[in-house]
Structure formats: C-alpha cells, structure tokens
Amino acid sequence: xxKLNHKxxxxxxxxxxxxxxxxxxxxxxxxxxxxxxxxxxKKVEHLIGHIFIGYLRQIEKRQISHFFPNDNDGxxxxxxxxxxxxxxxxxxxxxxxIRDYLARFNQAKNICEKLSDFITEIYNPPxxxxxxxxxxxxxxxxxxxxxxxxxxxxxxxxxxxxxxxKHLKTKNEYLNFDLDKNDFKNIAESYNxxxxxxxxxxxxxxxxxxxxxxxxxxxxxxEEDIKETAEKIYQSKNGGNSEILIIWGDELHxxxxxxxxxxxxxxxxxxxxxxxxxxxxxxxxxxxxxxxxNYHKIx
Numbered sequence: 087x088x089k090l091n092h093k094x095x096x097x098x099x100x101x102x103x104x105x106x107x108x109x110x111x112x113x114x115x116x117x118x119x120x121x122x123x124x125x126x127x128k129k130v131e132h133l134i135g136h137i138f139i140g141y142l143r144q145i146e147k148r149q150i151s152h153f154f155p156n157d158n159d160g161x162x163x164x165x166x167x168x169x170x171x172x173x174x175x176x177x178x179x180x181x182x183x184i185r186d187y188l189a190r191f192n193q194a195k196n197i198c199e200k201l202s203d204f205i206t207e208i209y210n211p212p213x214x215x216x217x218x219x220x221x222x223x224x225x226x227x228x229x230x231x232x233x234x235x236x237x238x239x240x241x242x243x244x245x246x247x248x249x250x251x252k253h254l255k256t257k258n259e260y261l262n263f264d265l266d267k268n269d270f271k272n273i274a275e276s277y278n279x280x281x282x283x284x285x286x287x288x289x290x291x292x293x294x295x296x297x298x299x300x301x302x303x304x305x306x307x308x309e310e311d312i313k314e315t316a317e318k319i320y321q322s323k324n325g326g327n328s329e330i331l332i333i334w335g336d337e338l339h340x341x342x343x344x345x346x347x348x349x350x351x352x353x354x355x356x357x358x359x360x361x362x363x364x365x366x367x368x369x370x371x372x373x374x375x376x377x378x379x380n381y382h383k384i385x
Contacts, residue, residue, distance in 0.1 A: 107289050108216050108280065108282070108288070108289060108290070108299070109214075109216065109282045109283070109286040109287060109288050109289055110286065110287065110289055111285070111286060111287065112287065118371055118372070118373060119371070119372040119373060120370050120371060120372060121133070121368070121369075121370050121371060121372050122370060124181060124336070124370070128155070130179065130181070130334075131155060131165050131166055131179050132155070134166075134179050134332055134334055134366065135153040135155075135166050135177075136153075137366060137368070137379055138153070138168075138177070138332060138364070138366070139152070139153055139168070141364075141366075141379075141381055142168075145381065148170065149170055149171060150168050150169070150170045151169050151170065152168075152169050153166050153167060153168050153169065153177075154166070154167055154169070155167075156176070162178070162323070162325065162326035162327055162328075163176075163178075163326070163327050163328075164176030164177055164178060164326075164327060164328040165177060165178055165179045165328075166179065168330075175329050175330060176327060176328035176329055176330070177328055177329075177330045177331075177332060178323060178326055178328040178330070178331050178332070178360075179332045179334065180319060180322070180323055180331070180332070180333055180334075181333070181334055181335060182315060182316075182319065182333050182334065182335035182347060182351075182365070183315065183335070183339070184307055184311050184312060184315055184339065184340070190228070193228055194291060194300055195291045197229070197236075197300060198290065198291035198292055198297075198298040198299075198300055199291055199292060199293055200236065201236055201239070201240055201298055202291070202292035202293050202294065202296040202297065202298055203293060204236060204237050204239075204240030204241075204244075205240045205243055205244045205247075205296045206244075206293070206294045206295070206296050207240075208240060208241055208244035208245070209244040209245070209247055209248045210294050210295055210296070211247050211248070211251055211254070211295050211296070212251075212255075212295070213251075213254065213255055213281055213282070213295060214281070214282035214286075214287070214288055214295045214297065215247055215254060215279055215280070215281055215282070215295060215296060215297070216279070216280045216281075216282055216288055216290055216297050216298075216299065217243060217277055217278070217279060217280075217290075217296065217297065217298045217299070218277060218278050218280070218298075218299045218301075219274050219276075219277045219298060219299070219300050219301055220274065220275050220276045220277065220301045221273070221274060221275060221300070221301035222267070222270075222271055222274065222275035229272065229273040229274070229300070230272065230273075231272050231273035235269075235270065235272065235273055236273065238269060238270075239265070239270055239273065239274060242265070243277060243279075246261075246263055246279065247279060247296075250279065254279060254281045255281065257281075258280075258281060258283065259280075260278045260279070260280050261278060261279045261280075262276065262277075262278045263276060263277055263278065263279075264276045265277065274301075282297075307340075307341060307343050309346060312343065312346050312347055312350050313350045313353075315350075316347070316350035316351045316353070316354040317350075317354050319333060319351075319354070320354040320355055320358070323360075324355075324358050324359055324360070325359050326359065326360070328360065329360065329361045329362065330360060330361065330362045330363075330364070331355075331358075331360045331362070331363045331364070332364050332365075332366060333351065333363070333364065333365045333366070333384070334365070334366040334367070334368065335347070335365070335366075335367050335368075336367075336368065336369070336370040337367045337368060337369050337370075337380065338369060338370060338371070340367065344367055344380065344382075347365070348365060348382050348384070351363070351365055351384045352384055352385075355384050355385050356385075358385060360385065361385075362383070362385060363383075363384035363385040364381065364382065364383055364384060365380075365381075365382040365384055366379055366380065366381060366382075367379065367380035367382075368380075
C-alpha cells in the first residue's frame with residue numbers, strides 16, 4: 087500500500103496543501119492551452135499592458151490613450167510606456183512566482199515524464215493508466231536516482247502493466263505492488279496501477295497512456311516562501327527608472343493564497359521608489375470563457 091509522507095513542512099508555516107485528484111474531464115491545467123506563455127516576455131508585457139489600460143480607464147477613470155513597448159528595457163528600465171495627455175509614464179512588469187512550489191513542480195514533471203517515456207518504450211498500454219509511486223522515506227525529499235535505476239524501475243512497471251492489462255481494462259480497482267529494496271531503495275518503495283475511466287483524462291504528469299504521481303510531489307505553499315518572493319521582487323525592482331510597477335501572477339499557482347501575497351507585497355513595498363505598485367492575478371488558460379482578473383493596488 088502507498089504511504090503518505092508526513093514531514094512536509096520542514097519547520098515552515100503551511101498555508102495550503104493538497105493531494106491531486108487522479109483524473110478529470112479536462113485533465114491537469116498545465117496541459118491546457120495558456121492565454122500567454124510566461125516565458126515570452128514581450129507577449130506577457132503586451133497582455134499586461136492591455137489589461138492595465140482597461141483597469142486605469144474603467145476603475146481609476148484616467149485618460150490613457152495607449153501604451154507602447156520600450157526598446158531599451160534593460161535592467162530597471164521601463165518595459166512599457168503609457169501615453170496620457172502628451173506624457174509618457176514608465177511601467178515595469180514582473181511576475182510573482184512562488185519559487186519553492188514552482189521548482190518542485192518542474193522537478194516532478196521532468197522526472198515523471200522521463201519515467202513515462204521509459205515505460206512506454208517497453209510497453210504502451212491501449213488504455214490510460216495512472217501510476218502512484220511511494221518514496222521510501224517519511225518526508226518530501228526529492229529522489230536522487232540514477233537514470234539506469236529509473237530505467238530498471240520502468241521495466242518492472244511496464245511488465246506489471248502488460249501482465250495485468252486484461253484486469254486493468256475490465257475492473258476499476260487499484261493493483262498494489264511492493265518493490266525490491268535492494269534495487270530501488272533510493273527512489274521508490276511501492277507503486278500502484280489504476281485505469282483512468284473512459285472519457286476522462288489523467289491529472290498526473292506523463293505522456294502517451296502512462297501518467298505518474300510521485301510520492302514527493304505535493305502541492306504545498308508556505309508563508310515563508312511567499313514572504314521571500316515578495317522581498318526578492320522588492321530588492322530586484324526597487325530603485326528603478328519607472329513610476330509604476332505591475333506585479334502579475336497566475337492564480338492557478340496560488341491556490342487561494344492571494345490575500346497572503348497581497349499582505350507580503352504591501353509589507354515589502356511599504357517604502358519604495360515607485361509612485362504606484364499594482365498586483366494583477368489572472369487565470370492563465372485560453373479556454374476559460376469568462377476572462378477574470380484580480381486587481382489590487384499595493385501602493
């Protein structure tokens with residue numbers, strides 16, 4: 087049987103913790119098309135510029151005619167300029183990312199997708215199969231396994247899926263397996279298999295028909311991580327050459343901790359070189375019918 091890891095907080099104050107649902111009609115949000123690619127800075131700034139102009143005109147009743155990008159947007163220079171009554175107002179744009187959560191998310195995604203590839207190279211089942219892997223330690227420490235060990239684990243899992251495929255295709259129940267401690271003590275202790283029902287998509291990481299939930303991959307957000315992120319943004323952006331700072335973030339990554347983010351940003355930017363500081367939260371999914379943005383004036 088899978089065990090739950092209990093020592094997850096490492097002395098930190100946990101604001102949010104959640105185990106992932108195994109499947110849903112739409113699948114995990116990271117697989118759904120995004121409104122904007124966070125790594126495409128110009129597109130992000132263009133989107134934020136449009137949102138911000140709408141906010142200023144509708145909420146603050148300011149006469150802003152348009153915005154345009156700054157070609158010289160080096161360190162602490164404006165990313166955008168707002169045009170109002172013949173004046174140009176400099177705006178910097180930055181993203182609020184809860185570092186510990188994002189780092190863990192990316193590590194889990196990378197490990198699970200590689201393991202999924204190793205498994206499907208050996209056997210790719212005709213149905214979607216969820217795999218939950220339990221780590222052999224009572225903490226959220228990230229496994230430090232070698233590639234050859236993961237390939238060996240993939241062979242064991244692939245063979246168990248192939249051997250039990252008739253059972254998985256006809257019965258919606260978990261199949262549990264223990265692993266050899268001598269071979270896998272550094273990466274896994276046990277695992278289970280579960281067939282995803284027809285018409286549903288897995289919420290786990292993976293590709294093809296293999297999706298994996300690894301024991302260390304919990305959704306955890308700590309108060310200290312939010313405070314650290316707010317302070318890092320202040321240290322990085324304060325003293326710049328803009329009048330306005332816009333801090334934006336994807337609400338899908340915040341799990342209702344936005345009030346804590348606002349509080350820490352207000353503390354961090356209590357004394358700042360910016361005349362105005364704003365926080366915008368958006369749901370970065372293209373297929374949301376009603377686009378919603380949360381606006382908060384920090385200063």
